[in-house]
C-alpha cells in the first residue's frame with residue numbers, strides 16, 4: 001500500500017503529461033490551422049480573376065470599378081479561386097498535335113489569306129531588326145492590363161489591371177478557342193495586352209525603344225499592334241452575339257427590302273455620349289430632308305430593359321446609307337454597319353482596327369469628311385440616289401468584305417499575327433510565377449450566367465482545314481495602297497467641291 005502510495009505522483013504532476021500536453025498540442029494545431037485558414041482565406045479573397053476580382057481599373061483610362069455583391073463576396077471568391085486553380089484538364093497530347101500538323105501539311109486546301117493580312121508585316125516591322133527582348137516585354141508591362149504567355153499549347157495569364165465590362169474574359173476566350181482550333185500549331189509566345197480603347201505608344205515619343213503592345217486598334221502614328229476585339233466572340237453587355245451569328249442575321253435582315261425599297265437616306269444609331277466630338281456633331285445632321293440623314297440615340301439601359309428588341313442589328317438595314325462614326329476611339333460597330341450591304345459612309349477615321357485597313361474608299365465604302373460633316377453626308381446621299389447601281393455595288397462590296405472575314409479567317413489572322421510575332425522573340429517564353437493557367441473550363445466556371453451563354457456559343461473545335469497562307473512582306477505595297485486611298489478620298493472631295501458653288 002505504502003509502496004503504491006509513494007509511487008503515485010502527486011495529482012498535479014500526473015495531470016501535466018496526460019492532459020496538459022495534448023491540450024497545448026491541439027491548441028497550437030488549432031491556432032495553426034486557423035492561421036492557415038485565415039491566410040488561405042486572405043489569399044482567396046485577394047485572388048485576381050479574369051472576371052475582374054481584386055483588380056483596379058487601368059490608371060490610364062479610369063472607369064467605375066466593378067461591384068461584386070458584398071454578401072456573396074466570400075462564396076464568389078472561393079468559386080473564383082476554385083475556377084482559377086482547380087479545373088484545367090491536360091491539353092491535346094503531343095501525338096494528337098503531331099497528327100493534326102501532319103494532316104495539315106498533306107492538305108491541298110491551302111488558300112491564300114485575304115489581302116488585309118499583309119498588315120501583320122507592317123505592324124511587326126519595328127522589331128524585325130532589333131527583335132523583341134525581355135527588356136521590351138518588361139517595358140511594355142507599364143502600359144499593359146494583362147500578359148498572355150502560351151507555352152506548349154497551354155495559356156497563362158498574368159493580370160495587372162481590370163478591363164471594362166467583359167473584355168478581358170472574351171479576349172482570352174478567343175485565344176483559348178484558337179488553341180483548340182489549331183492544336184499544337186500556335187507557337188510559344190509572350191504578349192502584353194491593353195484592353196482600353198486608345199492606342200498609347202506614340203511613334204515619335206517611343207521611337208528610341210518601340211514597345212510591342214497588343215490592343216484593339218491603332219493609328220499610323222502608333223506602335224500599338226491591333227488584335228481582333230472581344231466582340232467577335234460576343235458582347236453580353238450589349239447583347240451582341242458571336243460574329244458569325246450576327247453577320248448571318250444582318251445579311252438575312254438586309255434582304256428584307258430591295259435596294260429601291262430601302263430609305264434613300266443615311267442612318268446612324270448609337271451612343272453619342274462617349275467623349276466623341278464627331279458623334280456630337282453628327283446630332284446636328286439629324287434632318288431627313290435637309291441633310292438626308294436620320295440620327296438616332298441608342299440608350300443601352302432602356303434597351304436592356306426592353307430585351308434589346310429595338311437594337312437588333314438585323315432590323316437596321318432599312319436605309320441605303322449607313323453612317324460609321326468613331327466613338328472614344330475606334331468602334332466595334334463598323335463590322336455590323338458594313339454587313340448591311342448599304343453604302344457605308346465612313347467619317348474620316350483617326351483609328352484603324354485590324355481589318356478596317358483593308359477597306360478602300362469608293363470601292364467598298366464612301367468617305368465622308370469630318371470638317372464639313374452634314375454637307376458631306378448630304379453629298380454622299382445625293383450621289384448615291386443619282387447613281388443607284390453604283391451605290392448598290394459599293395454596298396454589296398462592303399458586305400462581301402465582311403463576309404470574307406468569317407470566324408475562320410479571324411482565327412487565321414490571330415494565328416499568323418502570333419506566329420510572326422513569336423518569330424521575333426529572342427528569348428524562350430515561360431510564364432511568370434504570378435501567372436495563372438486558364439483553359440476553356442476554368443474560364444466558363446468564372447463567367448456569370450449570361451456571359452457563359454455567349455461564350456459557349458462561340459466555342460471552336462479542331463479545324464478540318466489548315467490556316468490560310470500568309471503572303472510575304474512587301475513594303476512598296478503599303479505605300480501604293482496609302483497613295484491610292486488618298487487619291488480616292490481627294491476625288492470625292494473634288495466632286496463635292498464642283499457640285500457646290502465656291503463660297
Ligand SMILES: *[C@@H]1O[C@H](CO)[C@@H](O)[C@H](O)[C@H]1NC(C)=O
Nearest residue numbers: 202203204205206219221222
Ligand atoms: C506624338 O508625340 C508628338 C511629340 O510629343 C506629338 O507632337 C504628336 O502629336 C503625338 N502624336 C499623337 C498621334 O498623339
Ligand SMILES: *[C@@H]1O[C@H](CO)[C@@H](O)[C@H](O)[C@H]1NC(C)=O
Nearest residue numbers: 283286287288294295296297
Ligand atoms: C432625330 O430626328 C428624329 C425625327 O425628327 C427624332 O425622332 C429623333 O429623336 C432625333 N434624334 C436625336 C438624337 O435627337
